Amino acid sequence: MQDAGLIVPSITPAEKLKAFFELTKPRIATLILIVAMATFFLASPGRFDIGRALLALIGTASLAAGIFALNHYLEREWDGLMRRTGKRPLPSNRLTASEAFWFGAVLSTVGLAVNFLLLNVVSGFVALFTLVSYLFVYTPLKRRTAYHTALGALSGATPPLLGWATATGTLPPDAWILFGVLFFWQFPHFLSIDLMYREDYERAGMLVLPVVDRTGWSVPIQIISALLFLFGVSVLPVVTGLAGSVYLVAAIVLGIVFLAAGIYTSVVNTKMAAKRLLRVSVLYLPLLFVFMLTNALGH
Secondary structure, eight states: OOOTTOOOOOOOHHHHHHHHHHHTOHHHHHHHHHHHHHHHHHHSTTOOOHHHHHHHHHHHHHHHHHHHHHHHHHTHHHHTTOTTTTTSTTTTTSSOHHHHHHHHHHHHHHHHHIIIIIIOHHHHHHHHHHHHHIIIIIHHHTTTOTTHHHHHHHHHTOHHHHHHHHHHSOOOHHHHHHHHHHHHHHHHHHHHHHHHTHHHHHHHTOOOHHHHOSSSOHHHHHHHHHHHHHHHHHTHHHHHTSSOHHHHHHHHHHHHHHHHHHHHHHHHOOHHHHHHHHHHHHHHHHHHHHHHHHHHHTO
């Protein structure tokens, strides 16, 4: 892992720190933390343990940051071929590959250790599955099959499982329902990004669906079908008693807005529509969990 011949520009300590922070993909990491910690609170009503909550926060944050940093390391060559990623810390030579690797390795190890040793074995195995499936299944498959999104959605849907497991050491049906919410949410979210940067992905040899779909039907079908499944799964917490009527109204309204954005994007097929769908997806997820948590705590 030597960076032979690499000229690293001189940067200030503050710029270096910022570059390390960028490795953690802070925006998506924040979404993960919101979902995981909201699920932690949902799983432990009336018996909130501040110490366990802090451990869950540290374990989840370290794991997510570490996985994303290692993802930067693994994709550094491809990132350098795309406009949207060309300014990331490694393609721009603000950090070396070795720095990114060890940063990610240490954080990932901390995340796994906190879950296995300080929380429980169930959360530890969920954390391990997330790391292995994201880095060693999803990431390399981006250049081999357009179905990498479906496979990657498995690792991307684990934050609710991690949140519930850190709180209770169990994975009951409610945890898997929330897993389903995250699973189906990812299809319109990531396909909107794929549509926005189709030329970039094609240049880098990434087999995203908008690049390989010659019929023009696969992307709309996946977006709309995933949103319909998401709408159905999102109301199940009311059926199981995890949430109540306030959440039900919010889930229906948010689901209709999300579905409308997905249908519009599928019909007009423009980058502007895809960008709008991406914005709706980023708002949908935290709002859904905030309403769920607020409704549950209000019982």
